[in-house]
Amino acid sequence: MENAQVVTANMTQNKEQKSKSLWRHAFETLMKDKMAVAAIAIFIIYSIIALLTSVDIIAGDWAKEVGASYSPPSVENWFGTDIFGRSVVAKTLKGTQVAMSIGLFTATLSAIIGIILGSIAGYYGGKVDEIIVWFYTTFSSIPGIMLLVAITFILGKGLVAVYLALGLTSWVSLCRLIRGEVIRHKDREYVHAATAIGGGDFRKLFMHILPNVLHIVIINFSLQFQVAIKSEVILSYLGLGVQGRPSWGTMIDDAKLELARGVWWQLAAATFAMFVIVLSLNILGDALRDALDPKLKGK
Amino acid sequence: MSEKVLEVKNLKVEFNTDRGVATAVNGVNFDVYKGKTIGIVGESGSGKSVSALSIMRLIPNPPGRISGGEILFNGENLLNIPMEDMRRIRGNKIAMIFQEPMTSLNPVFTVGNQIEEVLELHQSHLSPKDRREKAVDMLRLVGIPSPEKRVTEYPHQMSGGMRQRVMIAMALSCEPDILIADEPTTALDVTIQAQILELMNKLQKELGMGIIMITHDLGVVAETCDDVAVMYCGQIVEHADVKTLFNHPQHPYTKGLIESIPSFDSTSGKSKEKLATIEGMVPSLFDLPEGCNFQDRCAYATEECRSKEPSLRPIASEHEVSCFNPLK
């Protein structure tokens, strides 16, 4: 038993050193990639804007009339005004809050469901695994848009419904990946070593296996974040989006009546704001994958 | 001495990496003779595989680059000829087999197809039927049972040893002058290893090609090679015929390598008491010491070794060593 403990201690140490150096290496790789650094900077700026708008430090007066209805871009109003004469810039800024919160909550919710179901299925195997695999295969057979519609019908309209609907429909791919990785890892020596010192299932799963699949979660998080931001537009178009406050989705949706009258600035402002953050998250996701996924190293 | 078919002169290969330029091969010289085998031995990262790939001009570029030297094949410098001409030599005059028989064959083509592809390329006068016949003949030659049947199988239907035989059949199908074998037995079981090496020896006698045997395994060297070059940090540190090298190693590194072979005393029935190891680690190519690259691991290192770089010099006929204090 004493021997086993020594071996275990060594192994745990090795593993930790290895994973630490992997993270360190990943961080260094990421910092060397100028595009990734720029993407992180943009993400931080958007987050700050979102925070400041939620406490009304910026764009608190978005609902104020600042000019005539549909006035084109000018020196005072860079992106013109909407139908009620409200500043499009202020609305776009305020919309950042909705977009970032949708990204954050959706990605978090889908990560939680994906991690829990995926690791349980992968770790316990057998009947439990079969049931979970059956469940997500079933779930993924139904087109996402239909599930979204059904869930928002049930939950009603509003921001929380959007969070839940998007979160509840986007966990399957992560769940699959986690399940596969957990299966791959659970028979490795270091997990056996953890068994030897009497680690419980929970401890083994969360202390030993999950740190080794964390990179998948992070990569998936940045992906889900931007997918959710894009999905909000579709929900708005379907009339299932957020109500009573500006969002990029509703602004883009408004353009369907505006473009024919030559009012292009709402569409342009919201599309541009969305483009920058989604592009950044895409670039960041790619950079994270290059830095964290050892399989792709050297390509 | 038999006819010289390939001369590698002062070969230099560099790799661009995040940490700067690494010189993986730094001024390597060796010759290949008809019907003879030269072994290139070293640890991983010593530049032996890179040297071999350079002969075929298969160094991935970027990041790799052959930055100097000559590779003379029948008097022609392979590094200067157009790529088209190089392709006519690859697989035809100089062929290569690799370490990983499991992944080196294309999984979605039958082994017959893959052998016939070489013939189609370099022996275009053969009809498809002749090519099939020749493929079957080659499989028979490398000792694959019921080759008529096997020729239509996919690589995954064969064992590792069988696949390496297929690789050999493919490499030898145009009767090349030189066969480069890059760790051909490393991935195989010990019993299969011996079979493959035996097969290569036998085919060399029949076909008379020169073989370059890249390996980290001195056992393989002892079984197959006529000549041996020992590489360390991109340079050849000792070069001799196989008997001399094993019996009178002059470089401390060579001696260390030989002593670290597990051996078995047949009279006492016991293995040697303690296995010798070489202390320390191979220095990083980015951080080579001044003077001799081996100084930090060498028991005989002197002031001279730390300040001056040794170069390969003859100390006996057909025996060269790159050391200021060769062993006696």
Place this chain on the structure above:
Amino acid sequence: MNIWVYVLRRLLYVIPILLGVCLIIFVLFNVVAGDPTHLLLGKHATAKQMAELRHELGLDRPWFFQYLDLVKSAFTFDFGRSWSTKQSITTMISEGALPSLTLTIPGFVLTTIFSVSLSLLVAFYRGSFFDRFSVFICVGLMSISSLAYILFGQWFFAYYLGWFEISGYDSEFPNWIPYVQLPVLIWIILSIGPDLRFFRTIMLDEVYQDYVRTARSKGLGEKVILFKHVLKNAMIPIITYVVIQIPFLILGALLIESFFGIPGLGGITLNAINSSDFPVIRAMTVLSAVAYIIFSVITDVLYTIVDPRVRLK
């Protein structure tokens, strides 16, 4: 194992999935969503009216039978009638499928051809400026909302420049061609980003395999290696990726169809969503799930045929 035995086994596995799909749909629409009679009759309906309607819609029957009806509809494709148009849903679907396909098939085929050829080109020039540039363009294209493409495309190319029909449809061949040109173009722009990126990853995965080095050592040229050795290996994941998209073609394109007035299944679904027409939404969901399940079986079977390494156990 015989391929037919495999097909049969794979089909048997469809049953629990199909039952599960019906269960999820049933739970979402019949149990959790609550009583639809309010929705249909408005706030001022009397209890008697509501009870009558419930009976008419079969909502007063035990849950289990309602569930069985749903499962049955997955096999018979008899989905009842629409609440808003009172039409038979099966007729609506069979009428809507063709217009959808006139848009989605050309879009799908063209996108696949473009992106596979481009991915080969990109793999050939991997690491070059052209490669990095095309990846950046893909990511850029994917970072814009699909709604923005449709809105801008329709306004700029059809309305402002007048190059295409703004909206409308004609079911006679070839009269529908002018109506689908711009929608197909937008479809291609929407899907080329993710497709090309995916195919490029597959190609690059293959380009660095050992067998490519072997092919080079045999004396093969880069083009032969790419078009013969690499492409044949890459075809396995590409076929899987492509085939699994087919069921979504039948469903049409929700947004594009509704904007361009194409009377396809996408438009029908959208109208149903707008008017809370549960039977139609449910029917479309069941239909698409069944199509998806069938095509995932086809994909799996194709996989075993295309890839010699897959041995049936």
